[in-house]
Amino acid sequence: MRLLSVLSLSLLLAASGVASADTLLIDRVQQPAQAAMPARGASMSDVEARFGAPTQRMDPRGGQKRQWPTINRWVYPAFTVYFERNRVIDAVANQASANEVGPKPAIR
Numbered sequence: 001m002r003l004l005s006v007l008s009l010s011l012l013l014a015a016s017g018v019a020s021a022d023t024l025l026i027d028r029v030q031q032p033a034q035a036a037m038p039a040r041g042a043s044m045s046d047v048e049a050r051f052g053a054p055t056q057r058m059d060p061r062g063g064q065k066r067q068w069p070t071i072n073r074w075v076y077p078a079f080t081v082y083f084e085r086n087r088v089i090d091a092v093a094n095q096a097s098a099n100e101v102g103p104k105p106a107i108r
Contacts, residue, residue, distance in 0.1 A: 037079050037091040044072075044086045051076060 038047045048054075054074035063070035072083040075094075082090045 037093075038081050038088045040088050040090070042088045044074075044083060047074070047081060047088060054081075 038051065042050075054076050056075040058073035058075065060070045060072045062068045069084045071089075074081045074083070077094070079094055080092050081088055082092070
């Protein structure tokens with residue numbers, strides 16, 4: 001009887017945790033209806049020609065030494081593009097809403 005009570009209590013706790021879970025950015029990105037993002041290796045001019053001008057161009061970082069290349073970030077409504085010198089090294093989906101758990105805000 002006691003085992004049955006413990007099992008039912010643990011099932012109840014597990015079910016309540018699922019009901020109040022946040023939406024993870026990873027879950028949204030893995031959905032098949034994902035918007036197109038720039039491909040790795042594309043140039044800045046290719047990205048701007050295909051996706052238009054970014055909503056924000058962040059200040060470049062790095063470049064103090066030869067082994068530290070300059071990194072530029074362009075922010076679009078759905079994603080942020082990271083460039084090493086003038087080539088895409090990554091594109092990351094932005095948070096869709098405040099309750100979505102995703103990347104930390106940019107350090108300025």
